Amino acid sequence: MSSTIVSLPDQSTARLPKVSFMNKENGLLSWLLTGDHKRIAILYLISITFFFFIGGALAGLIRLELLTPQSDLMATDTYNKVFTMHGVIMIFFFLVPSVPATLGNFFIPLMIGAKDLALPKINLLSWYLYMAGGLLAIYTMATGGVDTGWTFTTPLSTHYVNTNVLTTGLAVFIAGFSSIFTGLNFIVTIHKMRCPGMTWFRMPLFVWAHYAASILMVLGTPVLAIAIVLVALERTIGIGIFDPTKGGDPLLFQHLFWFYSHPAVYIIILPGMGVISETISTFSRKRVFGYTAVAFSSVAIAVFGFFVWAHHMFIMGISNYSMLVFSLLTMLVAVPSSIKIFNWAFTLYKGSITFETPMLYTFGFMGLFTIGGLTGVFLGTSGTDIHLTETYFIVAHFHFVMVGGMLMAFLAGIHFWWPKMTGRMYPEKISQLAAVVTFIGFNLTFFPQFILGVLGMPRRYAAYPPEFQVLNVFSTAGATILGIGYLLPILYLTWSLKYGEIAGDNPWQATGLEWQTQSPPLTENFLITPIMDHEAYDYDWLDKQKEKEVTIVG
Amino acid sequence: MTDQREMEESQHHVVSPLIYIIVGSSLLVLTGVTVWASFQEWGNFNAVAALAIAVVKAMIVVLFFMHVKYSSKLTKLTVFCGLFTFLTLVGMTLADYISRAWGSW
Amino acid sequence: MSDSTVVAHAAPEHGHEEHPAYLRHHFENTAQQADAAGFAMWLFLLTEVMFFGGLFTAYLIYRNWYYPAFVEASHQLNVVWGTLNTAVLITSSFTMAMGVWCAEMRKQSGLVLCLILTFILGLGFLGIKTVEYKEKIEKHHVPGFHYSLKSFVDPQSDPEIYKEYHDKPLALDMARHTEVYFSLYFVMTGMHALHMIIGIAILGFMIFRARAGAYTAGHVTFVENFGLYWHFVDIVWIFLFPLLYLISRHQ
Numbered sequence: 075m076s077s078t079i080v081s082l083p084d085q086s087t088a089r090l091p092k093v094s095f096m097n098k099e100n101g102l103l104s105w106l107l108t109g110d111h112k113r114i115a116i117l118y119l120i121s122i123t124f125f126f127f128i129g130g131a132l133a134g135l136i137r138l139e140l141l142t143p144q145s146d147l148m149a150t151d152t153y154n155k156v157f158t159m160h161g162v163i164m165i166f167f168f169l170v171p172s173v174p175a176t177l178g179n180f181f182i183p184l185m186i187g188a189k190d191l192a193l194p195k196i197n198l199l200s201w202y203l204y205m206a207g208g209l210l211a212i213y214t215m216a217t218g219g220v221d222t223g224w225t226f227t228t229p230l231s232t233h234y235v236n237t238n239v240l241t242t243g244l245a246v247f248i249a250g251f252s253s254i255f256t257g258l259n260f261i262v263t264i265h266k267m268r269c270p271g272m273t274w275f276r277m278p279l280f281v282w283a284h285y286a287a288s289i290l291m292v293l294g295t296p297v298l299a300i301a302i303v304l305v306a307l308e309r310t311i312g313i314g315i316f317d318p319t320k321g322g323d324p325l326l327f328q329h330l331f332w333f334y335s336h337p338a339v340y341i342i343i344l345p346g347m348g349v350i351s352e353t354i355s356t357f358s359r360k361r362v363f364g365y366t367a368v369a370f371s372s373v374a375i376a377v378f379g380f381f382v383w384a385h386h387m388f389i390m391g392i393s394n395y396s397m398l399v400f401s402l403l404t405m406l407v408a409v410p411s412s413i414k415i416f417n418w419a420f421t422l423y424k425g426s427i428t429f430e431t432p433m434l435y436t437f438g439f440m441g442l443f444t445i446g447g448l449t450g451v452f453l454g455t456s457g458t459d460i461h462l463t464e465t466y467f468i469v470a471h472f473h474f475v476m477v478g479g480m481l482m483a484f485l486a487g488i489h490f491w492w493p494k495m496t497g498r499m500y501p502e503k504i505s506q507l508a509a510v511v512t513f514i515g516f517n518l519t520f521f522p523q524f525i526l527g528v529l530g531m532p533r534r535y536a537a538y539p540p541e542f543q544v545l546n547v548f549s550t551a552g553a554t555i556l557g558i559g560y561l562l563p564i565l566y567l568t569w570s571l572k573y574g575e576i577a578g579d580n581p582w583q584a585t586g587l588e589w590q591t592q593s594p595p596l597t598e599n600f601l602i603t604p605i606m607d608h609e610a611y612d613y614d615w616l617d618k619q620k621e622k623e624v625t626i627v628g
Numbered sequence: 629m630t631d632q633r634e635m636e637e638s639q640h641h642v643v644s645p646l647i648y649i650i651v652g653s654s655l656l657v658l659t660g661v662t663v664w665a666s667f668q669e670w671g672n673f674n675a676v677a678a679l680a681i682a683v684v685k686a687m688i689v690v691l692f693f694m695h696v697k698y699s700s701k702l703t704k705l706t707v708f709c710g711l712f713t714f715l716t717l718v719g720m721t722l723a724d725y726i727s728r729a730w731g732s733w
Numbered sequence: 734m735s736d737s738t739v740v741a742h743a744a745p746e747h748g749h750e751e752h753p754a755y756l757r758h759h760f761e762n763t764a765q766q767a768d769a770a771g772f773a774m775w776l777f778l779l780t781e782v783m784f785f786g787g788l789f790t791a792y793l794i795y796r797n798w799y800y801p802a803f804v805e806a807s808h809q810l811n812v813v814w815g816t817l818n819t820a821v822l823i824t825s826s827f828t829m830a831m832g833v834w835c836a837e838m839r840k841q842s843g844l845v846l847c848l849i850l851t852f853i854l855g856l857g858f859l860g861i862k863t864v865e866y867k868e869k870i871e872k873h874h875v876p877g878f879h880y881s882l883k884s885f886v887d888p889q890s891d892p893e894i895y896k897e898y899h900d901k902p903l904a905l906d907m908a909r910h911t912e913v914y915f916s917l918y919f920v921m922t923g924m925h926a927l928h929m930i931i932g933i934a935i936l937g938f939m940i941f942r943a944r945a946g947a948y949t950a951g952h953v954t955f956v957e958n959f960g961l962y963w964h965f966v967d968i969v970w971i972f973l974f975p976l977l978y979l980i981s982r983h984q
Contacts, residue, residue, distance in 0.1 A: 190759035300787035311877035313916035652827035666979035678975035
């Protein structure tokens with residue numbers, strides 16, 4: 075029995091398909107004016123990678139500054155700008171679009187047997203809005219930056235800083251519409267364009283996860299939009315809506331901001347969870363345990379996610395009764411997430427597990443997301459939150475779920491679907507090394523931050539008491555390793571585009587309609603409309619298909 | 629598949645102009661009623677009445693002008709989801725403000 | 734090889750005479766396309782509901798906190814203009830609905846007439862709004878632009894309004910809160926007016942296309958979905974009118 079499920083065609087005779095979405099039309103304009111969801115996905119992939127490295131460079135600056143207790147690398151005001159832009163870019167221009175705009179865009183139509191998303195022009199518009207917002211954010215940085223923290227808390231952002239709050243707000247506003255249009259497109263597509271036989275409960279769980287995230291995108295993002303508009307009006311005209319001297323309440327901004335920003339974290343993580351469902355099934359050769367539970371838990375996370383936003387405001391001046399209610403509801407929202415972890419664990423049980431790179435990232439996700447999620451429950455308990463909030467405990471918590479969770483899931487997905495998107499396989503050994511390096515680097519970077527938080531080190535501070543230095547040095551060392559771990563995929567994935575092995579249609583022996591087409595797929599995805607006649611993750615059906623295939627000799 | 633049939637039905641159903649005239653006139657009448665009501669002295673009930681009338685007006689616009697009464701279950705569910713999320717935002721935020729006045733326990 | 738796992742069903746030869754020109758190729762048929770477009774429009778309207786939702790939240794909070802200021806400030810709005818505007822907008826919703834009916838019944842001249850009427854009524858609404866805004870500017874009731882508390886600390890200085898409502902003078906701090914009312918008034922009606930302007934622009938475009946017969950050949954999706962948008966804008970005003978104009982007009 076081999077320790078890998080990879081099955082590539084004979085490399086001496088294998089060729090990339092003559093016609094695919096990559097070479098159907100040539101020229102820059104055919105990419106910039108495309109309606110093809112797969113090309114748009116690639117456009118997004120390149121752009122979010124670009125923004126990820128800018129956000130990462132800013133993270134490097136943060137960790138470099140925090141090597142020493144004094145604010146010696148940069149002025150404290152500059153440090154404020156660095157962590158603000160790190161947050162803004164990473165959240166709005168990397169994490170939110172990461173899986174949906176790349177893998178979601180590429181694979182949702184393929185997975186449901188459709189030729190494209192419902193609204194291809196809106197899809198392209200979505201990318202242009204993303205680029206406009208992103209370039210505006212970079213312009214903001216170049217012209218002085220913004221130092222309010224990514225949360226733009228009032229009245230700091232409206233009355234007390236002279237930095238580029240308006241331009242950053244506009245950048246985020248525009249990116250918000252990009253997100254809304256993506257979500258809208260997905261919901262319409264999933265409802266209206268499933269191929270014959272593709273019932274809701276035969277769809278891959280990846281699609282369910284994106285459906286739930288899309289509901290959040292459509293319903294939550296507009297509230298962020300109005301919050302930004304009101305901040306802009308407050309700053310420019312002084313309408314007084316957040317100004318206590320005029321009778322306004324600064325906390326109103328926070329209610330509106332977090333009404334979006336809490337569901338935003340579920341917008342971020344749900345597509346990642348969708349990826350994990352796919353990889354964990356493929357690399358255990360087993361259907362996902364409790365398909366219905368995982369599907370419904372995605373929707374439950376989306377629904378409950380709307381009821382918990384004030385747990386970000388426990389110390390801000392909400393009433394004690396609100397604290398009670400929101401704390402209780404936060405306990406509830408943890409339940410569907412844990413249901414998923416349990417179901418994935420039971421998928422592993424008695425499965426034929428192999429450890430290809432996507433699976434390494436998947437295991438990383440399961441462990442790190444669990445820790446991150448559990449610490450979220452500690453923070454949801456208002457009693458402990460009072461001590462832990464605004465400390466490094468929060469920073470560690472969200473980096474565990476966002477980076478240890480989401481970024482690992484994103485990398486799992488990229489590696490899993492790379493052969494399908496490009497037709498080429500990446501080099502396995504170095505990719506496994508990169509996954510391990512990332513895992514080690516991540517833990518070294520962020521675990522000390524939990525301890526720092528409990529010990530009392532505040533977040534968003536450039537200078538700190540000297541007794542915290544040792545843990546900070548560990549954290550920075552980890553960040554360096556983590557940086558290497560993220561750099562490696564850029565190098566070998568790019569290398570694989572020219573020199574990678576030809577992957578063939580289904581190198582992972584995976585189920586799912588996307589694996590039954592050529593790699594890379596045709597522009598129209600399917601020459602004839604597929605008819606779905608089996609359940610999701612049906613490995614028996616896959617075996618029967620292989621029996622039917624006849625090898626042509628000569 | 630009921631989805632398919634519902635889809636075709638909702639597309640083929642043409643709402644008659646008579647319904648539009650009835651709804652339009654009702655809206656104008658209700659506007660008059662709400663203005664009249666605001667000149668009455670009903671104390672706290674004024675606000676309730678104004679909102680209630682507005683809700684009725686909005687409902688008949690949604691059901692008849694926007695054809696939701698003749699639309700698929702999906703459309704009705706979509707409208708409901710929008711309403712529900714709106715009420716969550718307004719309700720839970722207002723609950724915080726109102727409960728602040730209750731003091732600490 | 735690639736599609737062998739998929740059950741092949743007879744793929745019709747793709748001739749362009751077999752389907753209307755407006756059918757996009759990723760859809761199976763025009764019914765699916767129209768259905769998807771309508772659903773997409775409803776989802777967009779949901780985003781608009783949530784967008785305005787933030788403003789309604791702010792309004793309800795501050796009305797609750799500063800009720801006396803809100804009452805007196807709302808007296809500054811002319812109830813005649815407001816009611817007239819409401820009637821104008823309701824009528825434009827009616828003409829829009831009739832326009833959709835004309836499109837469905839393929840009555841081209843009827844459609845064009847209805848769209849033109851809706852357009853004119855929309856402009857009428859904005860015209861009345863302009864008159865109202867001008868009055869507010871003249872009385873220095875625009876937040877952030879030399880906002881004046883005079884009418885509220887000394888209501889008798891405003892004889893027209895005082896005649897109707899006999900408002901009591903507000904204490905200075907409560908009088909200051911009238912600025913919050915007017916902030917909300919301008920932001921909410923301004924946001925609404927912005928949506929009206931966009932709608933009227935699209936109406937202009939539609940009138941041209943309707944005259945060319947674009948919507949009366951069986952493809953009514955655009956008119957139908959615009960109708961949804963227009964009715965939504967009407968619904969926002971249906972709530973804005975009582976909340977801003979009719980807080981308490983007795984005494």
